[in-house]
Amino acid sequence: MGSTQRWLLAGVYFLLFSCAAERKPGELLGPSEEGVLVVDALLLVDQPLPDLYIRKTIGPSKPWTAEFVQVTGAQVEIRQGDRVFFYQNATGTGRYVPAGIPPIVEPNTTYELKATLDNKQVRGITITPSRFRIERAVLVDEETLVVIREMKTFDDGEDAVFNSLENQVNYLSGLLEARFQAIDVPAYQVGIQSLDLDSERVIGADFLDEEDYADLERQESSPPLEAEDGILRLPWFAIYFGGRHMIRIYALDKNWFDFTRSSPLENEGGFVGSLAGDNFERPIFNLEGGIGLFGSASVDSVGFFVLPRL
Template sequence: MVCPIRRGQSRHRTRSGQATTCGTHLWPGVRLLRSLLILLVLSGIWVGCGADREPGDLFGSIEEDVLVLDGTLIVDQPLPFIYVRRTADPGQVYDEASYGVTDARVELTAGDTQWSYEADPASPGRYRPPTPTPMVEPSKAYRLEVRIDGEVAGGVTTTPGRMNLRRTVLLDEKTLEVVDVLVPFSAGADSSFASPTNRLIYREGVLEMQLAEPVAGAIAYQLSLTGLDRDSDFVIDANFLEEEDYEEFDREGASPPLEVDEGLARVPWFAVAFEGRHILRLFAIDENWFDFIRTNLSDDDGGGFGGLAGDAFERPIFRLDGAIGLFGSAAADSVGIVVLPRPDGD
């Protein structure tokens, strides 16, 4: 079982301004719940993150021309790109080419090893790791340092241990007995999507990811779902939703931070809005990632759903020196599923 978790909060007040990147969208069903709540109480408690966000929707009220760092390390994956940009004037349309920083010195250090990143001419503000690219190691501290004309910014993340996802299963919703065992992504993406056990009828059964053991050093967990078939139809149908409400649904989303009880993470069907192929991921996240998503604001002026209703964070917790953004890490595993509409269309 999983449940949202919370920790102590801190508040920040700064002058009005806008930032430049978007966090992870929340489950599509969060929007559905919000629409229903609007009908009932005329204000949404839970809110999501739209795909077409204005600059600054992610970071709340901040100053113009603030340095933004973005990099997430995934255990047993290659070192990632690091993004270095600046916040924009709230009255201007954000242009990545204009606000990407191209003259930074970007270095990543782990123990006695240091890697120098190079600016990517194909994408202003993006910095590439060296080649051959080293893999991210488990349970290790990584330090990011960015220098720009006398400015120094950066942060530290300690990666969680390796994730051992024992299996992903479909349970009978009444007896909770295992009906099917899904083929994981580790067996190959084609095998995962092609397996009959991975073809799931919408709202039929309970989808559960089972860990062999807790991930060492993980502060919390997060589930994400990414739809790959961009033209697939909706499987969700609610009579209280208007036509324009459907335009707000995203093909990728993620949960708030979760506490995985007894190593079992169940995926709610309200996370699914579309037919077709999806990648379901389970992340075991570090403290930086956890604080960022639990305090993340939405594109509405209500409370965020990164933590719990009532937390009322005015801006996320960044855990960076001299910049805002996210430098965090996680261990992860994934499975491919194909969502099929219900035969009765219900």
């Protein structure tokens, strides 16, 4: 699983396991739901069947430790039609890996997950989206939305994406747009990653102090976004540093969409076209016998190099 994909789901663990000392009994899951199996499995079209994680919830009054939440010894399988792919526990942790060479995840295909531990069982179903491809990356004028220039995509090669003049963009100059043929999915999600970990920050604002700057992340994600016209504008407010940046756009299945739109950790920010919901008492998991996320997506990427503001 890629670093951005793993980061997008980091909120699952924070939401379910952390801050135990601050939670009140009955919040989110409730003390009666201690020991519930938690699934983290995300399938990406045209990539190998991924590792997945099985953990369990702990009581609100208990401190979080990896030892308390990890699940070992579960029987885990994913079915695709008549094919069954078995998983094995990796080095006594909550991570489970495919037994043998993992198959490639196919588009428009139903996958069924079953994980069993003693007398507990969690099940989930995901239907993978169609293939998704970013056809154009452009820089447009912020006021007129007229295209200023075409940018290189990964079809032109990684070197062109990060080193060509077309992809050198001054911070806050114009709007970055990804254009594509929209596919039949409920929503899209954007993951933004700063690749140069030693690059200088480009953001500057009077209302930010040094503590705020220290909290800036090199990876950000959006709430679920609508893009029926096949255009997503990529926000400058989620970019804080110079250097190389990768933006991944995920076309979400229903499970991933429901989780992100109902999770309070995913619904912050001012992305245009947000489909985040309000007033959810707890996230929507779409699992039988457990919680977490068994979902799928198609994904494509664009890249560029951020220069200081003019």
